[in-house]
Amino acid sequence: MKLKLWMVILTVVILLGVLLLVILPANSSEEVNQENVNINYDKLDEVVFDVKTDRVKRGNLLLYINANGIIRAIDELELTSNISGVINTINIYEGKQVNKGELLIGLDDREYEIALNDAISKVTDAKVEYGFLVRESTNDTTVNPKAKEYLDQINQLEKDFALGKVDEAKYNDLKNELDMKLIFTGAKREEVIQSKSGLTGAINSYKRAKLNYEYTKINSPFNGSVGDFDLVVGQRISAGQKLCKLFNNSTLKIDIGVLENDISKIRIGGSAKVEVPSIEGEYFNGRIVNISPYIDKETKTCKVTVQLQNPSNKLKPGMFARVLLETENLNNRVLIPKEALLVRDKRNLVFVVENGLAKWKYVQIGKQNDQLIEIEEGVLPDEEVIVEGHYTLAHDAKVRVIK
Secondary structure (H helix, E strand, O other): OHHHHHHHHHHHHHHHHHHHHHHHHHHHHHHHHHHHHHOOHHHHHHOEEEEEEEEOEEEEEEEEEEEEEEEEEEEEEEEEOOOOEEEEEEOOOOOOEEOOOOEEEEEOOHHHHHHHHHHHHHHHHHHHHHHHHHHHOOOOOOOOOHHHHHHHHHHHHHHHHHHOOOOHHHHHHHHHHHHHHHHHOOOOHHHHHHHHHOHHHHHHHHHHHHHHHHOOEEEOOOOEEEEOOOOOOOOEEOOOOEEEEEEEEEEEEEEEEEEHHHHHHOOOOOEEEEEOOOOOOOEEEEEEEEEEEEEOOOOOEEEEEEEEEOOOOOOOOOOEEEEEEEEEEEEEEEEEEHHHOEEEOOEEEEEEEEOOEEEEEEOEEEEEOOOEEEEEEOOOOOOEEEEEOOOOOOOOEEEEEOO
């Protein structure tokens, strides 16, 4: 009896389970269908994509070579002292603009002034001695007949050396030999007397003392600005010590390396555009002033120098620059911005806007630079091509042009 009761209960449970499996999916299906009823699939076609456009233009396409370099001043000099001394005058500071000939640094000149006066005194003494010797030699006016022969040989030697027939070493040996012979003929009596009296040596000492005295005043050799300066009054400097750097920033130059395959495309006097990453949105015009006569065997590049003016003083020596060297100017070409071109299935295409719809057009491209592409076939001037927001567009997609 108990067994029959247990089987009845099990049968009821199984029936309830089957009933639930039938009812629940039906309800779920009804809910999904209800949700689908609420979706308006027609609105999916009303999606509008925001894009930016530019017009196809007819104009000139400038082709150029890219290269990088460091800006340098046209005149850049490290000033050093020719003598030792103590600084007593400073007329410069870091960044000061100076003119050619302007006094920059002065050294204590008292010691050099004494040496100069002493040299002047010795010249006077030597002149007196020279006068006595000249008076004694006035009675001896004989000149060896060989003097003219030696003079002719010296003149011929000078001509041969100028024409390159005699090398420098041989020229010096023969010249010294002929000079000695000429002295003993009496033809160079005046020089002998000057040497014997000490006048020649005194004059040389005077010139050296005068030069050292002038070295106590350090003047600017050209117009420029001062850099790398940190000296003070009272500081002792040595001969050859660096004092400061002087830069002429009014004109700048950039040395760049151009690949050997591109050298034939440029020429001296050709135009160049200079872009400095630290100065955004501005180009500077330059020109090619020098092309090296050889190719570096390691880098396979040729050194090219570009020169440019710097009236606003925005550019500084040491700045990194990107240089565009003009190679060719193609006239009257159909051009699009480089951003407009897309490649799909290995074919070049652009999107144009027609009546609010994006229409793709396959194009045949020609030459290009970093900004523009020549179009040989596919679009016409004044058509509106999409340059932004077109990577995911499809043909006939609705678009809205934003500025």
